[in-house]
Amino acid sequence: xxxxxxxxxxxxxxxxxxxxxxxxxxxxxxxxxxxxxxxxxxxxxxxxxxxxxxxxxxxxxxxxxxxxxxxxxxxxxxxxxxxxxxxxxxxxxxxxxxxxxxxxxxxxxxxxxxxxxxxxxxxxxxxxxxxxxxxxxxxxxxxxxxxxxxxxxxxxxxxxxxxxxxxxxxxxxxxxxxxxxxxxxxxxxxxxxxxxxxxxxxxxxxxxxxxxxxxxxxxxxxxxxxxxxxxxxxxxxxxxxxxxxxxxxxxxxxxxxxxxxxxxxxxxxxxxxxxxxxxxxxxxxxxxxxxxxxxxxxxxxxxxxxxxxxxxxxxxxxxxxxxxxxxxxxxxxxxxxxxxxxxxxxxxxxxxxxxxxxxxxxxxxxxxxxxxxxxxxxxx
Amino acid sequence: xxxxxxxxxxxxxxxxxxxxxxxxxxxxxxxxxxxxxxxxxxxxxxxxxxxxxxxxxxxxxxxxxxxxxxxxxxxxxxxxxxxxxxxxxxxxxxxxxxxxxxxxxxxxxxxxxxxxxxxxxxxxxxxxxxxxxxxxxxxxxxxxxxxxxxxxxxxxxxxxxxxxxxxxxxxxxxxxxxxxxxxxxxxxxxxxxxxxxxxxxxxxxxxxxxxxxxxxxxxxxxxxxxxxxxxxxxxxxxxxxxxxxxxxxxxxxxxxxxxxxxxxxxxxxxxxxxxxxxxxxxxxxxxxxxxxxxxxxxxxxxxxxxxxxxxxxxxxxxxxxxxxxxxxxxxxxxxxxxxxxxxxxxxxxxxxxxxxxxxxxxxxxxxxxxxxxxxxxxxx
Numbered sequence: 134x135x136x137x138x139x140x141x142x143x144x145x146x147x148x149x150x151x152x153x154x155x156x157x158x159x160x161x162x163x164x165x166x167x168x169x170x171x172x173x174x175x176x177x178x179x180x181x182x183x184x185x186x187x188x189x190x191x192x193x194x195x196x197x198x199x200x201x202x203x204x205x206x207x208x209x210x211x212x213x214x215x216x217x218x219x220x221x222x223x224x225x226x227x228x229x230x231x232x233x234x235x236x237x238x239x240x241x242x243x244x245x246x247x248x249x250x251x252x253x254x255x256x257x258x259x260x261x262x263x264x265x266x267x268x269x270x271x272x273x274x275x276x277x278x279x280x281x282x283x284x285x286x287x288x289x290x291x292x293x294x295x296x297x298x299x300x301x302x303x304x305x306x307x308x309x310x311x312x313x314x315x316x317x318x319x320x321x322x323x324x325x326x327x328x329x330x331x332x333x334x335x336x337x338x339x340x341x342x343x344x345x346x347x348x349x350x351x352x353x354x355x356x357x358x359x360x361x362x363x364x365x366x367x368x369x370x371x372x373x374x375x376x377x378x379x380x381x382x383x384x385x386x387x388x389x390x391x392x393x394x395x396x397x398x399x400x401x402x403x404x405x406x407x408x409x410x411x412x413x414x415x416x417x418x419x420x421x422x423x424x425x426x427x428x429x430x431x432x433x434x435x436x437x438x439x440x441x442x443x444x445x446x447x448x449x450x451x452x453x454x455x456x457x458x459x460x461x462x463x464x465x466x467x468x469x470x471x472x473x474x475x476x477x478x479x480x481x482x483x484x485x486x487x488x489x490x491x492x493x494x495x496x497x498x499x500x501x502x503x504x505x506x507x508x509x510x511x512x513x
Numbered sequence: 514x515x516x517x518x519x520x521x522x523x524x525x526x527x528x529x530x531x532x533x534x535x536x537x538x539x540x541x542x543x544x545x546x547x548x549x550x551x552x553x554x555x556x557x558x559x560x561x562x563x564x565x566x567x568x569x570x571x572x573x574x575x576x577x578x579x580x581x582x583x584x585x586x587x588x589x590x591x592x593x594x595x596x597x598x599x600x601x602x603x604x605x606x607x608x609x610x611x612x613x614x615x616x617x618x619x620x621x622x623x624x625x626x627x628x629x630x631x632x633x634x635x636x637x638x639x640x641x642x643x644x645x646x647x648x649x650x651x652x653x654x655x656x657x658x659x660x661x662x663x664x665x666x667x668x669x670x671x672x673x674x675x676x677x678x679x680x681x682x683x684x685x686x687x688x689x690x691x692x693x694x695x696x697x698x699x700x701x702x703x704x705x706x707x708x709x710x711x712x713x714x715x716x717x718x719x720x721x722x723x724x725x726x727x728x729x730x731x732x733x734x735x736x737x738x739x740x741x742x743x744x745x746x747x748x749x750x751x752x753x754x755x756x757x758x759x760x761x762x763x764x765x766x767x768x769x770x771x772x773x774x775x776x777x778x779x780x781x782x783x784x785x786x787x788x789x790x791x792x793x794x795x796x797x798x799x800x801x802x803x804x805x806x807x808x809x810x811x812x813x814x815x816x817x818x819x820x821x822x823x824x825x826x827x828x829x830x831x832x833x834x835x836x837x838x839x840x841x842x843x844x845x846x847x848x849x850x851x852x853x854x855x856x857x858x859x860x861x862x863x864x865x866x867x868x869x870x871x872x873x874x875x876x877x878x879x880x881x882x883x884x885x886x887x888x889x890x891x892x893x
Contacts, residue, residue, distance in 0.1 A: 136552065138544075138545075138548060138550065138552070141544075141545040141547070141548050141553070142543060142544060142545040142548075142750060143543070144539075144540070144543040145539045145540070145543060150536065150539050150540070153539075154532060154536065157527055157532060157719065157720075158526075158527065158532065161524060161525070161526045161527060161714075162518075162520070162523070162524060162831070163520070163523035163524040165523070166520055166523050166524075166831070166833050167819075167822050167823075167826070167833065167834070168516075168520065168822065168825070168826040168830075168831035168832065168833065169516065169826050169831070170516055170518065170520070170831045171520075171523070171831070171833075200582035200586070200721060200749065200752070201749050201750060201752075202749070202750075203737055203738075203739040203740070203748045203749030203750070204582070204737055204749060206739070207736070207737045207738060207739070207748075231739070232738075232739045232740050232748070233737075233738065233739030233740065233748055233749070234739075236738035236739050236748065237738045237739070239738070240735075240738050331750075333750060338539065338754070339750055339751070339752040339753060339754060339755070340582065340721045340722065340752035340755050341721070354622075355589075355736060355737070356585050356586055356589045356615075356736075357585075357589055357614075357615065357618035357619045357621070357622050358585040358588070358589070358613070358614045358615035358618050358619070359585070359614050359615070367585045367589075367614070367615060367618065368582065368583050368584070368585035368586060368615075369523075369524060369583060369584075369585070369712075369714060369720055370720070371582075371583075371719075371720040371721035372720070373719075373720065374720065374721050436549060439549055439550055440549075440550075442550075443550045443551050448548075448550045448551065448552055449550075450548055450549070450550070451549070
């Protein structure tokens, strides 16, 4: 089995799972309970928050554990909108964001907010000058992802941070779900006010994640109730999940340079092998994130390719799993201005540091033979 | 010294079979259910199966189940979701003054947005009166939200009567059944109710998972935008392993409901009997004939909640003052204040003991003896 759909979700690391089981089994009390059992859990919760904060280079009061990336993005975007609408109702994002960002903005538009969707170039990149031009006196939020989930395009977050910084009313949010561990994102240095991360994309568990919120940023909560997560997110804390998330984070960042170098070399190899097939067109930028490679095989429906590869136990995807149910066309590739034979035939390979050169070689060989076979049956 | 856990209303230990059910899912069925390949499809199958199991546990249709990150999210989604989606029909909401904070703070956030909320009182029995609901209903009422079992006193509310009463009214009826689900037999085919909120970790399932029952046809706005998961009612990659564990917990509690209730009734009686035998000065809060077996809320005249809890804790009895969700602070109980008035001593001298899987006849009696000793010692 060759699993190359790590941008959709990853399998949990053994150690992550062991941490989860141990904590769930022993430390099940409610951290809000005042008895010792509860305080022990509260202590572990604090500890995992502090550890997460250290790994992100922020203060422990700046880590809010969430149920995942979608919640983090919704909480950041709507939380800023509802809390700061008296300062202005204009927001800026890009046209290649994940549905959890895109749909949150669409919902706000229906409530009277005004949203600017910035265009991208043919590689899916936002131009910092476009951000500058879009900034207004009543702009309260700029939300740009660090790494695009379909193409792997790395956005100029540092530059955008510098543009937003002088605007005292505007906050800067980064959806870092695909970038976490793959690229460096110094939150403070890049002037990022809010940063979303998810556990299940980094060999952690589903239902876990965090939103990093700088100390001076106030949010209207998405979930009301008990005063958990520093009053920012109500609901009994999922200690076992949070500990597992921190564990996954730590494993991810351990020898991160080696892991990135390995993924980059896999990507280079894959790139090189793929373009030997004349029918393949690469959509990802050369200098993209090390774990995603998007390409098209014009004339072949992605779903057919996926099933053909699935027969050989090789798993890749078309685009974001969160929009897989829509027809074949990729909205992201459309936004890049690619023509329809490419936008309707795109495939995404996304790997983890655990994948090997052999696996990718087998993938390319299988892909080539499948294309040949399909070509024959289609009578071309 | 082994602590005796009498705080099952705050959270429960996971049933060993639950975690056993989850581990292979984490390891093998880790796919994203939205992915079209085999990994995605096998995850989808587990999700569908769990949805059928949970649906049938309340006689619902599987389309009517929305998996959430827990009880707080389910309550927020029910309340804010219906209020936002139905505000053109009216802006009046009815709830009670003894709800969980997930409900109370959700309706307060709506008040801040211009909704009009009626908080119904309760009498000394701890139950709301159906007549009060009837009187409070207005033409512009769009939602009534009343919990089925109070989490501090265990008092069962007249949900059936209220549901019947509301059958002829436009308002939706939501019930937080977090404390009732599993132990009480709830069937939406017989009970005309529109929304029900359930949490996994209160029934020996995992934390970070729960569901909202939404009767077909109910107009509900989503809280969390993004992918099209959960029929567009709750975006975010589905937490399949947790849902699978939750399903197991549902199966176990459904099967063992009768024996659990018998055991808890025995524990509760034994606990009270022991206090009596030890000549402790106490009184029970809430009408005993209306109370769930799993909870007993006891007032110790002349005592102080904080001192009691600290001493219980030191002697190895883990109990609480009420909702754990007041995040570590021991404030006068809002539930007891609603029953007796804010000035009544019982609001600051009462303890909630709640029974569950961590208990047996022996440790319950032992705990009652320890409690008795402490109360005697503190009265000297």
